[in-house]
Amino acid sequence: MESKSEGKKTPAGSPGKERASQSPPKRTPSPQTDDLLPGHHWAQAPLKVVDIGTGTGLWAVDFGDKFPNCEVIGTDISPIQPTWVPPNVKLWARYYYDCTQPFTFAPDSIDFFHMRYMTGSLSVQGWYDLFKEAFRCTKPGGYFESFEAAPFFTSDDGTVTETSALSQWGKLFVEGGKKIGATFSMVVDGTQTKGMEEAGYVDIEERDFKVPMGRWPKDPKLKELGTFAYAAIATDIEGYVLYMANLQGWTKEEVGVYAAHLRREMNNTDIHGFYKVKVVWGRKPE
Numbered sequence: 001m002e003s004k005s006e007g008k009k010t011p012a013g014s015p016g017k018e019r020a021s022q023s024p025p026k027r028t029p030s031p032q033t034d035d036l037l038p039g040h041h042w043a044q045a046p047l048k049v050v051d052i053g054t055g056t057g058l059w060a061v062d063f064g065d066k067f068p069n070c071e072v073i074g075t076d077i078s079p080i081q082p083t084w085v086p087p088n089v090k091l092w093a094r095y096y097y098d099c100t101q102p103f104t105f106a107p108d109s110i111d112f113f114h115m116r117y118m119t120g121s122l123s124v125q126g127w128y129d130l131f132k133e134a135f136r137c138t139k140p141g142g143y144f145e146s147f148e149a150a151p152f153f154t155s156d157d158g159t160v161t162e163t164s165a166l167s168q169w170g171k172l173f174v175e176g177g178k179k180i181g182a183t184f185s186m187v188v189d190g191t192q193t194k195g196m197e198e199a200g201y202v203d204i205e206e207r208d209f210k211v212p213m214g215r216w217p218k219d220p221k222l223k224e225l226g227t228f229a230y231a232a233i234a235t236d237i238e239g240y241v242l243y244m245a246n247l248q249g250w251t252k253e254e255v256g257v258y259a260a261h262l263r264r265e266m267n268n269t270d271i272h273g274f275y276k277v278k279v280v281w282g283r284k285p286e
């Protein structure tokens, strides 16, 4: 994919010139803060925030509720957004919000770009191009935050074995992704940080998290997290894997058998599986 430039044409009917908002206060995120980009940064000014690939708009709505001073726009190509949202939140699904295309926001106009769980949506080059487009539209002093998950389930104690269904999950997606030109490997390849650096963002910081799969953790908070992670996958294993499995020639029966093995492993509290999540943010210099 070609690199995008400012000179590219804005499609008709797009938002075009965006209202300028007050510059965010200068600060360097501190490694001591528990939060990702700390909340007080966003609470101070009427900032303009864009959630790329917003899906059901969960993040955008939560952010808008928490920071009513901010104008939050969630963009997507798929019209699955709710209409009952806070007054400072807009969820827009339009063809020109395809994030593989030149961005339609005005240059230097967005205080904060956020993007989460876009794994499998873009090619490797697509990620690099997207960060460049976002950089062009980020207001000097503004931020980009990228939250992505690795597709692999692993364990620290060897309970996720090489031949397990949990181990097969990541391979299924990475190999399937190669067939459709989409990457699932941004976390392992360091694409978020490399892409932000190449685009020009500075003061880049990373945070790594482990998300347990299932109810195996003793710690109540991790157990709750694992229960939600389990629910997110176990309720529709076939839905997740069918397309990728088809691409690799699996039969419907093979998908059914795989789903049964995976569900059994995810329910087994002697198997201590988790997946890794990486959050990266960077600032556009003034």
Ligand SMILES: C[S@@+](CC[C@H](N)C(=O)[O-])C[C@H]1O[C@@H](n2cnc3c(N)ncnc32)[C@H](O)[C@@H]1O
Pocket (backbone or CB within 6 Å): 052, 053, 054, 055, 056, 057, 058, 059, 075, 076, 077, 078, 097, 098, 099, 100, 115, 116, 117, 118, 121
């Ligand atoms: C896994 S969902 C994540 C939704 C949301 N970010 C979240 O964390 O809840 C991925 C979303 O990206 C959207 N998407 C995929 N490719 C896209 C593209 N090229 N441009 C814009 N949105 C895209 C999909 O329509 C889907 O809503």
